[in-house]
Amino acid sequence: MSRAPEHPIHINLDKCGGCVHCLTACPTRAIRVRGDKAQVIGDLCIDCGECIRYCPNDAIESRTTSFQDLRAFRYKVAIPATVLYGQFGHDTTPNEILSALRHEGFDQVFELSSICELYASAVEGFLADHPGPRPLISTTCPVVVRLIQRRYPSLCDLIVPVEPPREIAAKILRATLPGVLKLRPEEIGIIHITPCPAKIVSINRPATMAKSYLDGAISIRDIYPRLLQALKKIDESTIMRHLFPANVFSGLGLGWSLSGGETRGLKKHRTIAVSGVRDTIRVLDQVEAGQIKDVDYLECMVCPDGCVGGPLAVENRFVAKSRILRLVSMAGERIGVERADFGPFVRENFLSFQHPVKPAEPPLLDPDPVEALRKAARRDEIVRLLPGKDCGACGAPDCLTLAEDIVRGSADLADCPLIRKEVR
């Protein structure tokens, strides 16, 4: 597989109209429009995919694993996010969807809901054994981890050091499959099916281990048409359903793709669930300031309503959420994972991070402390000159960011078309 660039999000220059929708949508102000085309500033991008939602020209694309990349593997395993079960009609069962994935060339499909339950138990155990500072923060959303590394370095230590379900599942497969199949590890491809552009980053550049257990991620958007076709064929012959015994789904795990799904499994602790990138930033600001009290565990998902609102999903999140809630209620509260069964995993740190999440260098105004002071003062002066309309016409998302770009040397006061001529 070719080495992917740092960020999956990139601009299709043929489609980009140079408008300002993505500028204002970006929560970290990582986009600029230069020469009528949008550009992503890699150091600032957290891969949340907000820009993908707001681009009216569909010009923002996310690099994910291609179907051609899969040819490199002799044995292919799909680990679909449970969001996938909400993408098709009410009469399409999760087992049929898993069959459709097999039909599309995966030799094995690994059902994730029971692993979500395993994760919840591991987190419950960690909370019980570690009385330290609170609230501890979930690792499930890779954008939240990235956001904390860049914007809240002091909160890195609050991230619960348990790998998210997708990595746990892949690790279990990595440990068992080569022996069972008599294949070399590199002949086995383990692929996540996801609504999330950031998963590919967490695979290519994991924050908590040297190398991800996953080999790639395919977006739901990319695989959806193929699965639709496959589901039609499965309708014609039900033999697949007989060939592969039905999976046992965990009700708790199925709800994982919805905001609050993870905290639902932590009944003994005080939890809060946040969704949406702006609300996540607001809550993390409060955590950093010590304003969130009496909370043990914080679940933050940057997509609205949780992963079900991922930008690379197909079905609108309200419909998908309703379908998933129906599946959750059908599966009930039955517990699929016995604590005794996974005890050894926890004791051997099978589910733990290899290393803690490390802070990423924040973008300083200037490496020289005195020069940084001068630039901060100069930035304030420039802000006073600017019209304060935050219109984006200069190519920066707002006046403050333009002022910052000017002191950093990447923009010019003349970029503002509204500024008074005498000032210019």
Added chain:
Amino acid sequence: MNEDLCYRQEYAVRGGDFSRAGEVSRRIKNLLKELGLDAAIIRRAAIACFEAEMNVIMYASEGTVHLAVTPADVRIVVDDRGPGIPDIDLAMTEGYSTATKEMRELGFGAGMGLPNINRNADVFRIGSDPGRGTRLEMTFARDGRPS
């Protein structure tokens, strides 16, 4: 100190505006991060500033946070128009509070605010004109101190 090497900014705080509680200390913290200050001094300044900001929100009608950053230190002065503090020594006692039940229900007013500022600042001065207002001055040395 050479005035060229000083960054100054003012932030307004409105009394009773609990929905924006922490806004000023958050902005100051983010600015100090951009300026590349040591994490320990940022933490101390943010905690002390937050406590001072909350005092304005809880007790005063309005206040101003004056920030000055130099290569040597961070200075924060918080001026407010409000009831003032009749007995400063008593107010500096841990656990002493005049907070109302409502404030306590919001998680504030445990009587730790001023002592907490005193603990986190390298230099802390407090002056009050009862019936008119309070002025808090805190300085944080950038060359660090054992914390």
